[in-house]
Amino acid sequence: MLDYLRFREDDTPDVSAVTVDAFLDQTNAAAVRIEPGDDARQLLPHLEQLRLVEVNFPSFGDGRGYSSARILREAGYQGELRAVGDVAVDQLSHYRRCGFDSFFPDVPFNPEDAQAALDRWPYVYQAAADARAPIWKLRHGDQG
Amino acid sequence: MYKYDSYDQAMVDARVEEFRDQTRRRLDGTLSEEKFRPLRLQNGLYLQLHAYMLRVAVPYGTLNSAQMHVLADIADKYDRGYGHFTTRQNIQYNWIKLEDTPDILADLAKVEMHAIQTSGNCIRNISSDQFAGATADELIDPRPYAELLRQWSSFHPEFLTLPRKFKIAVIASQTDRAAMKLHDIGIRIVKNAEGEIGAAFYVGGGMGRTPMIAPLIREFVPLDQLITYSEACLRVYNRYGRRDNKYKARIKILVHELGADEYKRQVEEEFAHLLTLNIEPPIAELERIKAHFADPAFEAGASDALDLSDPDFALWVERNTLPHKQAGYTIANISLKPVGGIPGDASAGQIHLMAELAKTYSFDELRVTHAQNIVLPHVRKADLYTLWQKLDAAGLGTANLDTIEDIIACPGLDYCSLANARSIPVAQKIAQRFADNGQTGTLGELKLKISGCINACGHHHAGHIGILGVDKKGTENYQLLLGGSEGDDTSLGKITGPGFDEDGIVDAVEKATKVYLAQKQEGERFLDTYRRIGMDPFKEAIYA
Ligand code: SF4
Numbered sequence: 039m040l041d042y043l044r045f046r047e048d049d050t051p052d053v054s055a056v057t058v059d060a061f062l063d064q065t066n067a068a069a070v071r072i073e074p075g076d077d078a079r080q081l082l083p084h085l086e087q088l089r090l091v092e093v094n095f096p097s098f099g100d101g102r103g104y105s106s107a108r109i110l111r112e113a114g115y116q117g118e119l120r121a122v123g124d125v126a127v128d129q130l131s132h133y134r135r136c137g138f139d140s141f142f143p144d145v146p147f148n149p150e151d152a153q154a155a156l157d158r159w160p161y162v163y164q165a166a167a168d169a170r171a172p173i174w175k176l177r178h179g180d181q182g
Numbered sequence: 183m184y185k186y187d188s189y190d191q192a193m194v195d196a197r198v199e200e201f202r203d204q205t206r207r208r209l210d211g212t213l214s215e216e217k218f219r220p221l222r223l224q225n226g227l228y229l230q231l232h233a234y235m236l237r238v239a240v241p242y243g244t245l246n247s248a249q250m251h252v253l254a255d256i257a258d259k260y261d262r263g264y265g266h267f268t269t270r271q272n273i274q275y276n277w278i279k280l281e282d283t284p285d286i287l288a289d290l291a292k293v294e295m296h297a298i299q300t301s302g303n304c305i306r307n308i309s310s311d312q313f314a315g316a317t318a319d320e321l322i323d324p325r326p327y328a329e330l331l332r333q334w335s336s337f338h339p340e341f342l343t344l345p346r347k348f349k350i351a352v353i354a355s356q357t358d359r360a361a362m363k364l365h366d367i368g369i370r371i372v373k374n375a376e377g378e379i380g381a382a383f384y385v386g387g388g389m390g391r392t393p394m395i396a397p398l399i400r401e402f403v404p405l406d407q408l409i410t411y412s413e414a415c416l417r418v419y420n421r422y423g424r425r426d427n428k429y430k431a432r433i434k435i436l437v438h439e440l441g442a443d444e445y446k447r448q449v450e451e452e453f454a455h456l457l458t459l460n461i462e463p464p465i466a467e468l469e470r471i472k473a474h475f476a477d478p479a480f481e482a483g484a485s486d487a488l489d490l491s492d493p494d495f496a497l498w499v500e501r502n503t504l505p506h507k508q509a510g511y512t513i514a515n516i517s518l519k520p521v522g523g524i525p526g527d528a529s530a531g532q533i534h535l536m537a538e539l540a541k542t543y544s545f546d547e548l549r550v551t552h553a554q555n556i557v558l559p560h561v562r563k564a565d566l567y568t569l570w571q572k573l574d575a576a577g578l579g580t581a582n583l584d585t586i587e588d589i590i591a592c593p594g595l596d597y598c599s600l601a602n603a604r605s606i607p608v609a610q611k612i613a614q615r616f617a618d619n620g621q622t623g624t625l626g627e628l629k630l631k632i633s634g635c636i637n638a639c640g641h642h643h644a645g646h647i648g649i650l651g652v653d654k655k656g657t658e659n660y661q662l663l664l665g666g667s668e669g670d671d672t673s674l675g676k677i678t679g680p681g682f683d684e685d686g687i688v689d690a691v692e693k694a695t696k697v698y699l700a701q702k703q704e705g706e707r708f709l710d711t712y713r714r715i716g717m718d719p720f721k722e723a724i725y726a
Contacts, residue, residue, distance in 0.1 A: 101343030
C-alpha cells in the first residue's frame with residue numbers, strides 16, 4: 039500500500055505547515071495548510087516564500103480544495119502542492135489536473151488502483167492547471 | 183445531430199472501464215458503499231426503494247434511431263421491459279442490477295451514449311429546447327452551445343464535487359420551452375444591438391423546497407468567452423456555495439444570500455482573471471460542432487395540404503403538432519400520457535417503434551421533452567396521416583399535448599426513496615377524471631405537475647396547477663398550488679390552503695377548473711384567468 043504519492047524531483051520540504059491565519063500573522067513560515075473555508079488568494083502575495091502548501095480534504099465530497107489548488111497554480115506557485123485528508127484514489131487524475139503534485143491520504147492507496155486512476159483518461163476536455171492539451175486544441179491545433 | 187469523433191468516443195469508453203473497475207471493487211468488498219456511493223452517483227446509478235435506478239443522459243434531449251433502439255434493448259434485457267422518460271430530458275430504468283451496469287454502459291457507449299454526471303453533486307446533463315432546429319421562432323439552433331458546454335462540463339476536474347447538483351439549460355428562442363429561468367444557470371442565446379450573437383446568463387434559479395426564478399447576471403457574453411464565463415460562475419459557486427446544509431447548498435441560495443449584484447461582481451472579477459488563462463475553445467470548435475446540426479435535406483416545395491377528414495386524426499393534428507420552420511413540414515409530438523398510463527413510461531416495443539418511425543419520417547431524429555413526451559421534429563405533412571395511424575395502433579396516438587391530461591409526474595412513492603406520497607396514481611386518477619367528464623378539450627392549455635415530495639422533480643411550482651405530496655402524520659397528503667408557469671412569464675405557484683387526501687385532491691383540481699370555466703374571458707387560458715381574478719374565487723370553491 040502507498041502511504042503517499044509524490045510527483046516531484048526535489049526533496050520533501052522539511053517544514054511543518056501552519057494554518058492560514060498563523061501564516062498571515064507571522065509571514066516567515068515556508069509551509070501552510072489550507073482548510074476548505076480558507077481563501078487561497080490571501081496567500082498570493084507570499085508565494086515566493088512558500089515551499090509547501092497542504093490542502094486539506096476533510097471529506098471527499100467537499101470540493102473547495104480543487105479551486106484552491108488551481109488558484110495557486112494560476113498565480114504561478116511552483117512549490118509542492120499536497121492533498122491531504124480524505125483523498126479519493128479514484129479522483130487522482132482530477133487532483134493532478136488541478137495542480138496537486140503530492141498526496142498524503144488518510145487511508146493508504148492501493149498501488150494498482152492509484153496507477154489505474156492516474157492513467158484513466160486518454161484525453162481531457164478542458165484546459166486546467168496541468169500541461170495536458172485539451173481535446174479542442176488537438177482538434178484545431180494552435181488556433182486555440 | 184452531433185456525432186462523436188475518436189476523442190469523444192475514447193472518453194466515453196474510458197468512463198465505462200472506470201466504472202467497471204469501481205463496480206468490481208464494490209462487489210469484492212474493497213470499496214465500501216459509503217465510498218462507492220458518490221462514484222456510482224456520477225454515473226447516474228441510484229439505490230431506490232426496490233432496486234437500483236439508472237439514469238441515462240440524452241444530451242439536450244436529442245436522439246437518433248440507433249440510440250433509441252438501444253434504449254429499448256436495455257429496457258428488455260436489463261429492466262422489466264420499460265423505460266421512463268424524465269423531466270430532465272433523460273431516460274431512467276427502475277429495475278437495474280449493479281453487476282449489470284458496466285455492461286449497460288458499454289452498450290450505450292457503442293451508440294455514443296452514457297450516464298455520465300446524470301446525478302451527484304456535479305454539472306448535470308445540459309438541457310435545451312425540445313424543438314431546437316425545427317421551430318419557426320428560434321434565433322438560431324441552441325444545441326451547438328449545449329454541446330460545447332457538455333464537453334467542457336464532462337469530467338471537469340475542478341467541479342466534480344460541488345456543494346450540490348448543478349443544472350444548465352440553453353435556449354435560443356423567445357418562447358422558453360426549457361424552463362430556463364428555473365435552472366442553476368439558464369442561458370439564452372441572443373443577438374445584441376450590433377447584430378452579434380452572444381449569451382445572456384441567468385444564474386440562481388431552481389425548484390426544490392425554495393423555488394427561485396434566476397436573475398439576469400449578464401446580458402451579453404460574447405461567444406468566444408462562453409466557457410470562460412461559465413467557469414467563473416462555477417468557481418465562485420464551488421468556493422462560496424454553502425456546504426453546511428444540503429438544503430441551502432444550491433447556487434440559488436448563494437445568489438440570494440449575496441444578492442445578485444454581489445454575486446455578479448465576484449463572477450466578473452473571476453472572469454477577468456480567467457480570461458488571462460486562455461481556457462476558451464476556439465471559435466473553430468464551435469463551428470465544427472455547428473456543422474453537425476445543419477438542417478436535414480428538406481424537400482423543397484413540400485405541400486402544406488392535410489386531409490383532416492378523419493376526426494381523430496384532426497384532433498391529434500390540432501393538439502399534438504406545431505408549426506415547423508420549413509414549409510410542408512410539421513413538428514409531431516408523441517404523448518406518453520395515455521389516460522391511465524404512467525406519465526413518461528414507454529414499453530420496449532413502443533421505443534423501438536418510435537425509433538423506426540423517426541428513421542422513416544423524421545430524418546432519423548427524436549427529442550425527449552421536459553414534459554416527458556417524445557418529439558419527431560421534422561415530419562413531412564404528406565406523411566403525417568400514415569405516421570399517426572402507426573402511432574395510434576401502438577397506443578401512442580393520444581391527442582392531449584399541453585392539456586390537463588398531459589401531466590408531469592415524478593416517480594413518487596412507487597419508486598423513489600425520498601418520496602412522501604405517490605404521484606403516479608394521482609396523475610392517473612386526474613387524467614381519468616377529465617377523460618370521463620369530457621372537459622379536456624374545453625380547458626385548453628393547462629399544465630398540471632405533480633411532485634411526490636418537496637424536492638420538486640415533478641416541477642409542481644411551475645404548474646398552472648401544481649400538486650405536492652407531503653407526509654401528514656404518517657399518511658399521504660397533497661397540497662394544491664395554482665398559478666405557476668415555466669414559460670417566458672415564469673412564475674411560482676401559490677398553495678391554496680390545507681391539503682387533501684388522494685381522492686380529495688382530484689376533486690379539488692376539478693373544482694378549480696370549474697372556477698376557470700365559469701370566469702374565463704375570451705382567449706384566456708387557465709393561467710391567465712387565475713392571474714386576473716386571483717386566488718380567492720378558487721379558494722372559495724375548493725374549500726366550500
Ligand atoms: S420529487 Fe421527491 S418523490 Fe418525486 S422523484 Fe423527486 S425526490 Fe422522489
